Amino acid sequence: MLMMQFSWGRSLRSPSLLFSLLLLTAWELGSGQLHYSVPEEAKHGTFVGRIAQDLGLELAELVPRLFRVASKGRGDLLEVNLQNGILFVNSRIDREELCGRSAACGIHLEVIVEQPLQVFHVEVEVKDINDHPPVFPETQKNLFIAESRMLDSRFPLEGASDADIGVNAVLTYRLGTNEYFALEKPTDDMRGNRLRLVLRKHLDREDVPEIVLVLTATDGGKPELTGTLQILITVLDANDNAPAFDRALYRVKLPENTPNGTLVIKLNASDLDEGLNGDIFYSFSTDIAPIVKSRFHIDPISGEIIVKGHIDFEESKTYEILVEGIDKGQLPLSGHCTVMVEVEDTNDNVPDLEFKSLSLPIREDAPVGTIIALLSVSDRDSGANGQVTCSLTPNAPFKLVSTFKNYYSLVLDSALDRESVAAYELEVTARDGGSPPLSATARVSVEVADVNDNAPTFAQAEYTVFVKENNPPGSHIFTVSARDADAQENARVSYSLVERRVGERALSSYVSVHAESGKVYALQPLDHEELEVLRFQVSARDAGVPALGGNVTLQVFVLDENDNAPALLPAAGAAAGSRGGGGGAGVSASELVPRSVGAGHVVAKVRAVDADSGYNAWLSYELQPAAGGARSPFRVGLYTGEVSTTRALDEADAPRQRLLVLVRDHGEPPLAATATVLVSLVDSGQALKTSSRAAMAAGASGAAGGAAALVDVNVYLIIAICAVSSLLVLTLLLYTALRCSAPAAEGACGPGKPALVCSSAVGSWSSSQQRRHRVCSGEGPPKADLMAFSPSQPPALSSADTPHDVAVYHEVTPGQHSKTLSPTAASFQEC
Template sequence: MVYAGRGDSGAQHLLLRLLLLAAWEAGSGQIHYSVPEEAKHGTFVGRIAQDLGLELAELVPRLFRVASKGRADLLEVNLQNGILFVNARIDREELCGRSAECSIHLEVIVDRPLQVFHVEVEVKDINDNPPVFPSTQKNLFIAESRPPDSRFPLEGASDADIGPNAMLTYRMSPNEYFSLDVPINEEKVKPLGLVLRKPLDREEAPELFLVLMATDGGKPELTGTVQLLITVLDANDNAPTFDRTLYTVKLAENVSNGTLVIKLNASDLDEGLNGDIIYSFSNDAYPEIKSKFHIDPTTGEILVIGHIDFEENKAYKIRVEAFDKGFLPLAGHCTVLVNVVDANDNAPELTVTSLSLPISEDAQPSSVVALISVSDRDSGTNGQVTCSLTPHVPFKLVSTFKNYYSLVLDSALDRESVSAYALVVTARDGGSPPLSASASVSVEVADVNDNAPAFAQPEYTVFVKENNAPGCHIFTVSARDADAQENALVSYSLVERRLGERAVSSYVSVHAESGKVYALQPLDHEELELLQFQVSARDAGFPPLGSNVTLQVFVLDENDNAPALLPPRAGGVGGALSELVPRSVGAGHVVAKVRAVDADSGYNAWLSYELQPAAGGARSPFRVGLYTGEVSTTRALDEADAPRQRLLVLVKDHGEPALTATATVLLSLVESGQALKASSRASAGVAGAEAALVDVNVYLIVAICAVSSLLVLTLLLYTALRCSAVPTEGACGPGKPTLVCSSAVGSWSYSQQRRQRVCSGEGPPKTDLMAFSPSQPQGPSSAELLQFW
């Protein structure tokens, strides 16, 4: 227990702090101070910050504050030095009435983190209230016939103080007729009274003036006085008497008006009017008695006429007088003590303070969310309150001190599952039937960045036609973040990587807010068939979280490349294919081959060959294979055929629209001998080139001529065999569809490099590079296709 008051010395302060420390370590959890009532403004009460273990520098940043139920302005804390001092006049009697214990309960609250301390400041009573009589003068009518030792009750004084300050002693001014009878227990036995010591003589002293003084036990003493005016009456020898001087009655609170409290009965030994009795309350009865009760003057019944409230007054002391109707009426006196029995008529009251809201979803269990105080004006079991919380919530109530609770977190929170809780705190008393009250607390869960943006799928496949416009939108990525506000604000960016010698950012870009993916430049299927990259999604939380998604962009081919003619393998003039054709060849003889490739793919690279009609409409003795490009005779040549044949071959792909190229084939019709000579000359030229490396001599020339003759003979034999070997189905007959390589027929070709890779088996061929050659009249045989190239 820590007490503080005016005039404390330094040694006393040290002793008080030691006592406080011992009490705190003992686990009381509460600090006690004391202060006298009526202390001046600024009176020191205690070093509250130091006693609570708080640093002075943290009082303001942590929002140090003091809350008090009721009068919150009586005490205040100086935030500069942490001293609790008197801020306003403290009147103990106004604060606690006649209660033996009087204290001010303070809640000391600091935030960041939230802590609550309970402080009791006991208000010490000082002798600041003098004894007070119900009135300043009391009139007594006493018959001269009253015998000695007759007792006449008096209403004593009351003192608003307590303890020794309210212990009253009485004395009366000196006189020869009366003495003062002071009971040991005036509350329960009998009231203060005058005792007649000497018979009165109206003729000698018809009136007596006495002064009754009450002195309390305080220091300094305070006194109160009342003047007693005694009028001596004549006649009427017997006063009414009650069978008891004290009646004790129990009365339930909240009884209805008209309820009978007690029926009093007084008797008078006289007869006639001198024996008829009239009941009444004492003249100096307090107004509160007269507002709550009524006594029937004839029957002596005391009835309830006002609201009886246990919380307002627990007991009533009623002084009753019974007068007879004699000419000189005499009176009898008794006291009725009415004890009010408490009823459960007050529901508990809840107060929710110091809400630490919203609460972060990563808050640790046992974090304080709010402070709750409950009270019940009833007493005993009716005033015992228990609190409960809405079930199945991650919170609980923890009792901290008497009727004070803390609402604390009981388990982990997840804002994405539940973003707010509507809690109901119910307080129920122990009465029968019990009364209850509820208070709602809305707890909002604050978001933390604990969820990364998530894409609907880890990979997307996108198809884009080549030759797109620069900056065109090709796809939109979208990621969802389960968090809220800035934690759910997603931005997108490109994950940089290199594609060969170029960065992926030179091909595409991503809009940071919308997630739209744009192609920065026209894409070329022939350069890049597949563009694979990643897009990153990051939220704006701290620290930011993110995830990636993969985009596979397939560049679709368009027919943007015309067929390209390959240079002739043998002689040619100005890029035209030039061949010598013997007139002796028969129908179906291949005299030349037009070769072309297309950089596109698929149908866009599937080539076909057409022979353009000759000028003048003359029918040409030659034709070209639709898919092979081979120029062959349609019939045997004769002398009517022009010796110079100029053929225009149209090479066309299958794109939409189709692109074309034109090849010129120059054919010279010669006799067989001339053809052999040309072949000889070619061979001689080769031999001459070889002979240039050595000395020319006759033997070598002879050898060369012999070899040339042998070569001519071989060619003639080969030509004869080829012309005689006519297929059974004919050159125009349909053949079986054959699975061919695209390069064999000049179709589905990408480039020479691709053609070599696919046809040479250097890797698994693409499925769209294989085709069945259709059966056409001009189609070459399987053997020809396989031996070509």
């Protein structure tokens, strides 16, 4: 802060005065304050200084920045006009009331400006004017002087006092014209060297019984002021010797807070006379100050001065006790002395600690060095007892910086983080230098204001959610929750979807998220067969400025439910008219079976697929009992769908067999479809004839046309050749049919090596998202799935129907139908 000196007075005319002023200005420039001066008793509105301009503040910012002036214990003597920034006198200033007899008198102002906080210190010197005349303790002084007193006898007088200081308090004394007494003036500043009347001419009571003198005191002010004291001297008859003290001045040091009854000093005066003229009693002089009488007592016989009131160094540092020793003669004579009691300070005042200004709360991004509070300390004691030091507990992240005399600033010492510490409870201790030291404490709670420096975070970067398909629209499937370490608006999190395309549709057509609660809803029923995994992101953003955000990934697995019945595929080799639809509708197939076939002969194969996956797509085949309870000579493979004979056929078997095959999945509840297989039992030769009837009819027509030209032998030869040819063709057709229905012939869906997944009878099924195979259907698109089953063996099956280790697998090469096969020994070896 720039130091400037504004003073009242005349212009400087001499080089020495100019040089002194330059030195004074240089000293003040280093003292860290503004300095003005104003005479006491100045009228209201008297100009003191342009304080706003001298502090470098703009007038327009005084009101917005809460410009104010504070003066501890000085009331409103000075005020600042916020319109023009001028410091002026607001009320009467009495220097004597303000500072007493102190040579230096000033008003210390604290100029505080908020937003940001700044503190300036201003000293206004109050200059003395000669507004107090000299005043004697009393208007009339009575003296009793024996006519026998010797020439040059001296009689002490109490001098006048002037409330002013400096030249205005320099007093000169003048004694009225008389022929008996002269005035002896003090030659130095010792308090014991007082005014005295000196006897210059012998007194004669019979000639002059009373003498009236006038003592005039004049101060050095301009204009001069005077005070007078009337001295009435009564001339007494002879009491030749007055009491005399050992010394005219006694000096005593007395600690403050000395208990009542403590002896201060024992005085002893002597009188050369005898009898009553030599008996002395002691008393305080009539000129003594009232405060002395209230603090001390003198024993009139022993001359002991004792304490009878509270001795406080802060109230008075010295006491001047005027003592008279008066003899008991008929015409009493008196001697005088002065006891100067110097009060020694003790550490009996606790430091005064006060917060002047607080700038709270403080933002957590506040720069280091930001002023948080201004506090002042003081101690009424003196010396080391009044020297105060301040400490802060705890220190980090704040510190105390001494700014001016007993003023400290609480400043930020290191960076703040509200998320680590939201508030600090600080304690400032002020301790003086006494022994033992006294201390005072002040506490302040520093609240840290939040800034948006933390983004919302999720507990995990990715969540896996399992949802059953066919869920109700609008069902709640998951709740995301993000935490923001900030507070209030900076911690208020809202959620939203990170939009993207899922196939041909927008993500928002599948799911939505509640902005406040973070609940995720499925907007429509999900279909496992259409969408197995839905992967998307949810964004969380806070309400800070600027807003911060974070994302979390949700991977929603759509779990399969048994909502698709088995679909039957057309039977291989069936006539076009016998093909049926799938999904529960029966599929008819007609088969011709020679009666000569043995047990285990495969006569047909029922094929089905299921759009579901896992257990829901694991199919089993079951032959329904024939009507009437007759035992059928056929059976169906539990997992292969192959219809085969259980025994050799005979003539007792009905020539036409209607077989109902129930295809059931393993879902809960299970779904099923029914296939119808029509089996016709024929003789072997009839079967051959039936198979080659068309060829034989064509050959017979040609032979009949040329019968006339051929002999009977040739006719028989041609018939034999046709029969053999027809048998060969029928054998080839049966072989081809058996090959087509065998596992090796129907095991591929297309080019490429089929995948084989095996399991034992005690295993379990599983689904893997890392390695997928496609289950193919001839009437629909391929389906991604991988199934490994290990079914428990039904108790109704015989060992011939189900092997000890049943391995069921789907050949899932893209482009072909899936096959449910009964493994051979080679298949188990591969597994």
